Amino acid sequence: MTAAVAVAHAGHGAATTAWPPGVVVPVALAVTVALTYVAATAAYRRRRMRPWRPARTAAWLTGCALVVAALSPATAVAPDDASRHMLQHLLLGMLAPLALVLAAPVTLLLGVAPPGTRRAVGRVLRARPVHVLTHPVTAAFLHVGGMVVLYLTPLYALTTRSPLAHGAVHVHFLLAGYLFAWSLAGPDPAPRRPGTATRLVVLVAAGGAHAALAKLLYAHADRLPPGAEHAAADVEVAAQWMYYGGDVAEVLLAVAVLGGWYRRRARRGTGRAPAPRPVAAGR
Template sequence: MTPGALGASPPGTAVLAHAGHGTAAAAWGPDAVAAALLAAALVAGYVLAARRHGRRVLRPWPVHRTVAWVTGCALVAVALSPVLAVVPGDASRHMVQHLLLGMLAPLALVLAAPLTLLLRVTTPGVRRVVGGVLAARPVHVLSHPVTAAVLHVGGVAALYLTPLYALTTRSAAAHVAVHVHFLAAGYLFAWALAGPDPAPRRPGTATRLVVLVLAGGAHAALAKLLYAHADRLPPGAVHAPGDVEAAAQWMYYGGDVAEVLLAVAVLAAWYRAGARRGSGTGQRVTGERVTGERVTARSAPATATARSPGAPATG
């Protein structure tokens, strides 16, 4: 497959527009304006929290975290703006929109470590609430990489292999619900695999990489299935086969790019953890513990302990 150009629908093809995106004027409707305002508010709130962190901790919040947050919010705003929503019924643009909302924007938002920033600048009461939520068993289940992968890839499968896609062309509520699910499931998936924020009972790097490879394979298989059956998929949606093939190409290659970036983030976190363990502090990190007041790391003494010459070895 070779990447198709955006806007691949031939003239005269009968296509359905997503609800609320029938015309260029509609693309500047309340949903797009609300998304832009929300993104701006989230950026402003994060920047103010970062400045408060500097005053309270007397150490500046990492600039690259702020850049990641701004990037993630910008990607969400672009995905819901007329840049992608202005062409009615264009399956390629909608696929790019879903890639931004479900894969690229969530990764950038996760790498910004918003939960860590919140825990450092908020009140003890809020920290206790956050600690209680993270300690809840449902959160343990949801935050496991396998569960997150099922929600992430399963949402894509449900959209393109069932009548859900056709429903979103008729119902604005369904359209918004799909976007919310893509963003939330994508954030959960990135957080479970590579998030710098505390995650309850996060498995080891090897397990997370295996889940990432399997999820990436499932995502690629869905793209190939969509490409192979472009004349029948998505069910109930009226698109030219060439337009659906172009959308499948975006799904295939765009998914590869996002998954490589996520793998880099997982390996970078593993490398940083190894560097901390080998920093010569005489302790090694054995896991993360979330309390009501703060996030701490459990430490164990180094395996080798100093003893005086001639002292008997202990059992």
Template structure:
């Protein structure tokens, strides 16, 4: 979900990731403008908020000093906060509303394929998120990313993609065929959170050697970053759990039947027949002699 900070000095933000974020925001707004049925404003706000979080993480924080705590905040935003906001924007639903029907059918068939089903399962998403993070931080891969800008950007893309996949599979409003029941999703989220916490504690206890291969090592700064990883991850996971149970409550809540504007909320007024009955009476021909 997150990664420990880079200890080297920041060289400033790279314009390429920021351009990608701008494309995401502009493409979503273009799709909203083409939706003739009217798109929910809160979905647009969620997507743009996610893009704003990405821009902050890839812009000001990337240009900040080489403090491990600053870079830990960057990766918390990239891997946990921004993906949740993006998932709540329901981009797949918006896409299906604006594309031509043949394209929509192809997208629907793709969502129903077995590889997508396996990839979008909450357990798979949790493994990609927390397991991928452990692979980076417990091996020389992290130090290698400091020396290779392409690998560095690839790791950032992985954090965002894995975080989005977890948020989508656990609490996303987008269609997900054969989505497991809420108990399975909550269990996967709990396991991911536990793995994230254990990894943060392990990194704190072994800050003198982990991540391996770093040329310069400030043990106290790395421990502070591990603490931020631990507590910041808890907050982000609590937000995801809130989204999960809010969606579950919304689906379980009984739906009230729509009332006609001519019908009073508490039934017909005394001495007045219901509007529907009145219409039937007026439309029935009289049989009196």
């Protein structure tokens, strides 16, 4: 998916009503990723003798569709269009990552991969550097910090002139957004993941920082982002997209975090043992 985002900005100049050549390849990649996941669910059903959850498949397809929507002519970005920049960032950095995370792709991989691959994935998940990287505080810093750097430094102005910089920023948004959602609400196995209370505190703090950045953009729309040639009214609209769109994404994240907590509590209340972690299957 990240390759798809990078290639998409080879010719991101003006908005068009037709699919530009630079979008055909990433859209094809997104479709391929979606179909690969569906094929893996069939393999999971054959190997495990039980169906993969349809809701997870729907989440993956939704995430892929949101990536395609962010790259489509409907949201194609003109260099002087701040609000469409912001819409792309919301789709790629907040909404699509949450949908992809809820699809539990690592769990699916562990359910269909050979033992050697499962052992390798398990070692990666238990590695200390991975624990640091996937801690909610680290993920929040990369996620929100990336937006602060983009909108409060000349980097944003550079992305309006350089397709390469534009694509690199969107790759960062997708990866950082995925990491943030995974650290908070991912159903995949995550050894040493902090408890629900810690994750909710991080989510509230990150949401507050995100809202503060949106308010700062709105209050200084005539000067921010630095070096960008946008009308103040356009930046104000973009700031509103950031503020209210971020609220929607953060509420969805909170629902996902609390939903996972509720399901775990319900399993304990009914006396059912939780399903074995797929990571252990390869030991």
